[in-house]
Structures are given as structure tokens and as C-alpha cells.
Amino acid sequence: MRVLLIGPPAAGKGTQAVLLAARLSIQHISTGDLFREHVGQGTELGQNAHSYLRAGLLAPDEVTIEVIKERLARPDTERGFLLDGFPRNLAQAEALDGTLAESESGLDAVLELGIPEVQVVRRIAGRRLCRQDHEHIFHVDYSPPVVAGVCDVCGGELYQREDDREATVRTRLEVYRTETAPVVAHYQAMGLVTTVSALGQVQEVLDRALAAIGQGRPPANSV
Numbered sequence: 472m473r474v475l476l477i478g479p480p481a482a483g484k485g486t487q488a489v490l491l492a493a494r495l496s497i498q499h500i501s502t503g504d505l506f507r508e509h510v511g512q513g514t515e516l517g518q519n520a521h522s523y524l525r526a527g528l529l530a531p532d533e534v535t536i537e538v539i540k541e542r543l544a545r546p547d548t549e550r551g552f553l554l555d556g557f558p559r560n561l562a563q564a565e566a567l568d569g570t571l572a573e574s575e576s577g578l579d580a581v582l583e584l585g586i587p588e589v590q591v592v593r594r595i596a597g598r599r600l601c602r603q604d605h606e607h608i609f610h611v612d613y614s615p616p617v618v619a620g621v622c623d624v625c626g627g628e629l630y631q632r633e634d635d636r637e638a639t640v641r642t643r644l645e646v647y648r649t650e651t652a653p654v655v656a657h658y659q660a661m662g663l664v665t666t667v668s669a670l671g672q673v674q675e676v677l678d679r680a681l682a683a684i685g686q687g688r689p690p691a692n693s694v
């Protein structure tokens with residue numbers, strides 16, 4: 472199954488992407504994680520992308536499309552994949568459609584996580600990630616670790632992403648409105664989009680998401 476997960480910053484895409492990919496037995500592919508790996512390893516690509524990440528701006532399309540094409544070409548995506556953070560604008564969506572068409576495939580579903588903007592800022596300010604494994608995510612209020620600053624899962628140090636600071640969050644929201652919202656409209660026109668509310672407990676959102684793509688039973692309080 473080939474799924475695209477889309478939504479504003481702090482809709483819980485990272486958390487849901489990991490859970491959904493595991494449930495669907497497909498690869499979770501996050502361009503943000505791919506970029507952060509490059510930055511962490513100090514590769515040339517990482518050095519070029521770092522200033523964009525720090526400012527909350529989109530990295531250049533040529534670089535991003537190159538990164539995702541290389542990732543989609545690996546054999547572990549044969550069973551399918553869940554894209555998280557890509558495409559973020561129409562040019563990237565068209566590049567993705569073209570790449571998939573070359574292999575005579577296409578997206579099966581686009582899942583949009585919906586959340587009001589005030590919630591976005593509250594959620595982001597408290598978010599903390601594990602330095603050892605970026606997939607372990609906590610929140611100082613909503614899901615605090617047992618020991619402050621330490622990952623419950625692997626003991627790694629928790630940190631705040633540079634682009635999770637409030638001024639950057641506002642920029643990222645603006646970028647989402649102007650650049651990424653048209654991607655939702657693009658796939659809506661193809662009849663691929665289902666929107667689920669990102670509010671509530673992680674499990675509730677997961678249940679809604681699975682039901683929305685025909686992979687689970689709809690929860691009683693389905694939105």
C-alpha cells in the first residue's frame with residue numbers, strides 16, 4: 472500500500488506515521504528525518520539543507536526530490552510506503568506522481584490530519600525528541616517521560632528541535648498554508664484524500680486513520 476500522510480506541523484504526523492507504517496507493514500519515509508540524518512552526519516547535502524531546516528523553510532525542490540527518489544528506489548519500499556513530510560508543494564507532488572507513474576504505480580490513499588492552528592502552537596512548544604532515535608517523541612505536558620529530559624524507551628537525551636521554537640512554528644504554519652495546502656487540493660481533485668481529526672489520544676487518532684483508509688474498524692466516536 473502506498474500512503475501519503477499530510478497535515479500541518481504538530482498534527483502528530485511523526486507519531487502516527489510510525490504506528491501506521493508498522494500496522495500496515497510498510498516503510499515509513501520522512502523527508503524531515505532524512506534531512507536531519509544528513510545534517511547529523513555533516514554530509515554536503517546536510518550542510519546545504521541545515522539553514523532551511525533551522526529557519527523552518529522548505530529545502531530546495533531539486534534537493535528534496537533527489538533525496539526522496541533515492542529513498543523510493545530502495546528495494547524495501549516494494550511492499551509499499553508511507554510518506555511523511557513529502558510532498559510539501561505542488562512541484563514536489565507532480566514529481567512524485569511522475570516517479571510513481573514511471574513504475575506504473577500510484578498513491579492508494581492520502582490521509583490528511585486536521586488540527587486548529589492554536590493547538591499547533593501549544594503542541595509544538597512542549598515537544599521533545601530522543602537524540603538516539605528520532606522516532607521516540609514526548610511532550611512536557613501531554614506525554615512526559617518518567618525522568619525529565621530522558622527517553623523512556625532507550626535512555627537517550629531528549630531535546631527540542633531547533634525548528635520547534637515559537638517564531639519558527641509561525642513560519643512553518645504560513646509555509647503550510649501557502650505551499651502545502653494546495654497539495655491537499657491536488658489530491659482531492661483525484662478523489663484520494665480523507666481527512667481525520669488529529670485531536671484526542673494517539674490511539675484514537677490511529678483508529679480513525681486506519682478506518683479512513685479501510686484498514687480497521689471505525690471507532691465509536693469517529694470524526
Ligand code: AMP
Nearest residue numbers: 502503523524528529530535556557559
Ligand atoms: P519535518 O520533520 O517534516 O517537519 O521537516 C523538517 C524540515 O525539513 C522542514 O521544515 C524543511 O526545512 C525540511 N523538509 C522536510 N520535508 C521537506 C520537503 N518535502 N520539502 C522541503 N523541505 C522539507
